Amino acid sequence: MPREAKGEVRRLASGFAARITIEGRERRDFVLPTCAVEAAAEERTTALARVAARLRRAGRLDEVPKMLELGAKARSGRPWHTFVAAVEGLCSGTVEARADVPTFEAFAKQWTDGELEQRFPDHAPPKKHEADERFLRLYVNPHVGHIPLDAFTFDDAELVMANMSEGKSASTRRHVAQVVRRVLALAVYPARHIKENPIPRGWLPKVKANRAFTHLHPDEDRALLACRNVALVRRLFFGMLAREGLRRDELGGLRWKDLDLGCGHIMLDENKTDDPRSWALDPGVARALRTWKAMHHPNATPDDFVFCEPGSSASLYTLHLADELRRDLHDAGVTRPALFERSKVRRPLRVHDLRATFVTVSLANGKTETWVADRTGHRSSVMINRYRRAARTWTELALGPLQSLDEAIADLRLPHGLPHASEVKTQTIASNHAEREGFEPSVPLRVHMISNHAPSATRSSLQTFPHAQIIAP
Secondary structure, eight states, rough: OOOOOOOEEEEEETEEEEEEEEEEEEEEEEETTTTOSHHHHHHHHHHHHHHHHHHTTTTTTTGGGHHHHHHHOOOTTHHHHHHHHHHHHHHHHTTTOTTTTTTTHHHHHHHHHTHHHOOOOOTTTOOOOHHHHIIIIIIIIIHHHBBBBGGGGHHHHHHHHHOOOOOSOOOHHHHHHHHHHHHHHHTTTTSOOOOOOOOOTOOOOOOOEEEBBOOOOOOHHHHHHTTTSHHHHHHHHHHHHHOOOOOOHHHTOBBBGEEEETTTTTEEEEEETOOOOOEEOHHHHHHHHHHHHHHHOOOOOTSSSSOOOOOSSSSOOOOOHHHHHHHHHTTTTTOOOTTOOOOBBBOOOHHHHHHHHHHHHHTTEEEEOHHHHHHHHOOOHHHHHTTHHHHHHHHHTTOOOOOHHHHHHGGSSSSSTTTOGGOOOOEEEOOOHHHHTSSSSSSSOTOOOOHHHHHHTTTTOOOOOOOOOOOOO
16 A cells, blocks of 8 residues: 655745655655744645645646645635645646636736737727736736636635735735736636636725825925936936826836927827826926937937936836835935835835825915826826825925926036027916816816816916926927
C-alpha cells in the first residue's frame, strides 16, 4: 500500500514553506503566507501534498505547480474550500477548457488589448486605463485566470476578493471587483459566451466614509516647483496639474498636437469620459510650455508626448507618481504633517490631490462651477461641491491664487531671444460677456448635471477677470 503523501514543512526567516513532490524526485517549495504557526503550516502542507497526489492520479501533472501555488496562498474557510472544489473540477473534467469558450484571463486580454472593440465597436469600448490591466494581473488572473468563462461561478469571484491582502483600501477592493464584473458582463453580451453574469447585484464592496484629503498651499507649491533637486519634467507636470485640473492619465498622455501654444489653447479629444473638451490655458502655463518646448524639445513632432525627459520619446511614468511627489516635497523642505499622514481618517497627499488643489483654488478665487467643469470634465456638480468647504477655508485664510507657473519654475523663465509677456498682444476678456451672451444664465443648477446653460445657483457674482496675456497667432 503506497505511503500517504504528507509533504515537509520548512521554516523560513519570514514564516513557513511547504515542500511538495511534483513528480518522481522533483520537489518544490511553496511559501505559506497565511500560516502563522507551525501547526497550521503542517496541516496545510499535508493538504497540499494530497492535492498534488490527486492531480497526478488524474493525469493533470501540468497543473500541479500552478494549483499548489494557489492553494498555498488561499486563506482558511471559504477560499480554501473554493480551491478544493476547483481541484476536483479539474480532476473530474468538469472544468476542462473548450476551444470555443476562452478562459477568464484570455477573454480579459481580448478586452484590454482592444480585440473586443474591433469585433463589437458599439458595445465594447476600449480599455484605456492601465490600472485595470494591473489589477487583473496582480489580483484576479493568478486565482481564476485558468477557469473557462462558462465554468466561472460566484465562488470564484469570492475567491478573488478573499485572497486580497487585508491592507488594501476599500476603493481598491471595489475597483478589483468592478473589473471582474465588467469582464463577465462583456462575456454575456456582446461576446455571448455565457447566458448570465454569475455575480449578483449588490456584490461590489461598499466604499466607506471618505478619509480627509488635503491639498498644497501656495507656499508649498512654490517650494516644490523651485526645488532644482526635483526633475524638471515632474515639476512641470505637478505644476500644470494644480493649475489646469486635468486627470493624471490625461496629462501624462498629452501630446503636442493637443496644444495650440500660439494662442494658449488645449484640446483634450480623448479622455476618461469620452467627452471631448477644450479651454484656454492659464497664461503662465502656456508660457511655461512654450519655453519647455523651445529649450528641451525643439524638434518634437505633433505626435510626441509633452511630458518626457529630453532625448526620450517615452511619456512620464505616472503609475506610482504619488511616492515621487511626497519624496519631492521632502526634498523641497515641505514638512506639513497633513501631507504625509496615513491613518484611518486621513490619507497622504496623492497626485490626484493636485487636481483637488485646482478645484479648491478656483472656487476660492471666484470661478464658477461651469468654468471649473470645462477644465476638469466633471459632469455632476456633486463632486465639485465636495470642495466648497475647503474653498471657504482657503478664502478665510487669504491664501490667494497659486504663483504663475513660468515664474514658479525658474528653469522655465523666458530666456533672452524669446518673446516676453510685455511684447505680446493682449486681449481683454470680461467675465460678464458670457452672461450677456447667454452662456451662463442665472437659473438654479440641476444638481445631477453641469451644463453651460445651468451654472451653480451658489456661485459668486461675476467679476472682471484679470487681463490675459495671449500671443497673437
